[in-house]
Amino acid sequence: MNAVKTYFLDVITKNYVNFEGRADRKEFWMFFLFNFVIGIVLSFLGGMDNILGTLFTIIYVLYYLGILLPMLSIGARRLHDTDRSGWWWLINFLPIIGWIVLLVFWVLPSTPGQNRFGAAK
Numbered sequence: 314m315n316a317v318k319t320y321f322l323d324v325i326t327k328n329y330v331n332f333e334g335r336a337d338r339k340e341f342w343m344f345f346l347f348n349f350v351i352g353i354v355l356s357f358l359g360g361m362d363n364i365l366g367t368l369f370t371i372i373y374v375l376y377y378l379g380i381l382l383p384m385l386s387i388g389a390r391r392l393h394d395t396d397r398s399g400w401w402w403l404i405n406f407l408p409i410i411g412w413i414v415l416l417v418f419w420v421l422p423s424t425p426g427q428n429r430f431g432a433a434k
Contacts, residue, residue: 328390330382332399334431336390337423344387348380388415393430394423 328336352373359370389399395418404411423433 328383328386330386332386332389333393334390335394335423335428335433336387337394337434338391338420340434341387341391341394341419344383348384351376388419391419393428394433395419395421396424396428396430 328334355369355373355376359366359373361369385402388402392399392401397418401415401418404414407414426433
């Protein structure tokens with residue numbers, strides 16, 4: 314619970330759309346996991362065939378619009394942590410192979426110590 318609280322305070326205060334610096338694997342995957350769970354819950358609730366389903370679908374869309382920039386920024390910072398440019402995000406436009414390469418980059422361990430994007434956390 315403390316990790317989630319720290320994560321939200323960190324994201325809201327200084328890393329909401331920060332494309333500079335580095336994000337370690339734990340920070341990146343906690344962000345991904347949390348938003349994946351939120352997405353599953355909102356998607357499930359949005360699947361109801363009534364007015365509440367429509368409301369939760371709208372909330373789902375607004376939520377993902379709200380985390381679009383933080384998702385791009387933490388992905389770029391995770392790439393920085395592996396000593397790659399954040400522009401590697403664009404490889405995602407290649408069908409199938411692009412997201413596989415991006416996933417491999419995100420899973421790779423951090424470069425130890427200092428790299429061209431700053432010091433490790």
